Amino acid sequence: xAIRKRxxxxxxxxxxxxxxxxxxxxxxxxxxxxxxxxxxxQATQRALDAAVRAGVPGITAQVHDADGxxxxxxxxxxxxxxxxxxKDDRFRVGNLTNTFVATVLLQMEAEHRLDLDDTVExxxxxxxxxxxxxxxxxxxxxxxxxxxxxxxYLADPAYGEAYLAGDGYLRHRYDTLTPEWRVRVGLxxxxxxxxxxxxxxxxxxxxxxxxxxxxxGGRSYEDEVRDRIIEPLGLEATSTPGRGSRLPRPxxxxxxxxxxxxxxxxDDVTAVNGSQSxxxxxxxxxxxxxxxxxxxxxxxxxxxxxxxxxMKATVDNPDFPGASYxxxxxxxxxxxxxxxxxxxxxxxxxxxxxxxxxxxxHRIAFNYNASWGAETILPILSAEYC
Numbered sequence: 001x002a003i004r005k006r007x008x009x010x011x012x013x014x015x016x017x018x019x020x021x022x023x024x025x026x027x028x029x030x031x032x033x034x035x036x037x038x039x040x041x042q043a044t045q046r047a048l049d050a051a052v053r054a055g056v057p058g059i060t061a062q063v064h065d066a067d068g069x070x071x072x073x074x075x076x077x078x079x080x081x082x083x084x085x086x087k088d089d090r091f092r093v094g095n096l097t098n099t100f101v102a103t104v105l106l107q108m109e110a111e112h113r114l115d116l117d118d119t120v121e122x123x124x125x126x127x128x129x130x131x132x133x134x135x136x137x138x139x140x141x142x143x144x145x146x147x148x149x150x151x152x153y154l155a156d157p158a159y160g161e162a163y164l165a166g167d168g169y170l171r172h173r174y175d176t177l178t179p180e181w182r183v184r185v186g187l188x189x190x191x192x193x194x195x196x197x198x199x200x201x202x203x204x205x206x207x208x209x210x211x212x213x214x215x216x217g218g219r220s221y222e223d224e225v226r227d228r229i230i231e232p233l234g235l236e237a238t239s240t241p242g243r244g245s246r247l248p249r250p251x252x253x254x255x256x257x258x259x260x261x262x263x264x265x266x267d268d269v270t271a272v273n274g275s276q277s278x279x280x281x282x283x284x285x286x287x288x289x290x291x292x293x294x295x296x297x298x299x300x301x302x303x304x305x306x307x308x309x310x311m312k313a314t315v316d317n318p319d320f321p322g323a324s325y326x327x328x329x330x331x332x333x334x335x336x337x338x339x340x341x342x343x344x345x346x347x348x349x350x351x352x353x354x355x356x357x358x359x360x361x362h363r364i365a366f367n368y369n370a371s372w373g374a375e376t377i378l379p380i381l382s383a384e385y386c
Contacts, residue, residue: 143212183208254270
């Protein structure tokens with residue numbers, strides 16, 4: 001994620017939050033594991049345990065493959081009580097929300113209710129204007145594959161200090177924020193580049209995409225996601241919080257390091273007003289539900305072939321060789337040669353990951369209840385798929 005002119009606090013916090021950019025910055029050539037499948041996922045378990053030893057409080061994970069379902073939950077779910085992490089925990093999925101939104105928009109395209117090459121101006125008249133930003137030159141497709149050039153509102157220094165770090169977060173965690181206001185924060189900056197020139201992940205894109213869902217559907221984005229994805233797939237652990245701040249049970253606590261000057265301080269950030277990540281990170285789910293969703297998506301259960309092909313048409317991510325971004329989903333080739341489709345999501349208190357083979361038949365989903373430890377994710381994927 002290209003971010004400019006960040007405050008000191010913003011640098012530390014955004015490094016924790018921008019997992020979509022940071023997961024694969026380690027070794028481009030992952031070490032070979034012993035494989036999973038019939039082997040009982042021993043290599044994957046060792047990688048999960050190693051992440052906990054490295055400092056992640058706890059992990060909830062599920063694998064779905066030809067041999068069935070395998071679950072694991074090493075570590076602690078509550079640092080104050082020592083309660084273990086739960087195998088069926090619900091958690092905030094962060095930017096995995098993007099895949100839900102992109103799926104809805106592609107379904108709407110299949111219904112001829114919009115076109116991916118519609119301009120943002122056509123769908124949200126007058127919203128994207130000022131400081132060189134122009135919705136007349138940005139398409140829906142460019143929002144979804146993050147080639148719009150729009151500045152990421154989370155990278156705004158004032159926003160970061162008020163809502164993502166230290167005492168600002170603790171004061172404002174229950175504030176209600178509108179999506180339009182968060183978009184305006186992003187638009188207070190000049191664009192990073194001309195639309196279409198390159199890829200650069202921006203949460204501003206995702207909020208705009210969710211607003212387009214509402215404008216085209218004539219009702220809330222939450223209703224569209226529920227009726228089109230959650231209920232048809234029976235995702236009983238998946239929900240949208242609205243302005244609510246609590247996690248449904250079963251769940252663990254989420255932790256963050258909010259104070260860069262106090263690196264050993266850990267704060268419980270489980271409760272936060274859901275409006276602060278509306279449309280780009282608010283969905284709550286479980287590893288089982290995420291595996292079901294991404295499996296159905298890749299097997300063509302949610303999109304016609306033309307729209308699924310559009311989703312899987314990727315652009316290179318220049319910051320991270322080997323990774324490329326489609327419409328709400330990403331592609332990466334592991335060091336052993338296995339290619340996976342994936343999405344990761346980082347936010348204060350949580351890191352989530354889903355990866356699947358192209359046929360959707362071998363999937364892994366897992367969640368850290370902390371916004372640190374991203375460097376341990378690639379070894380987990382390599383252990384499962386290599």
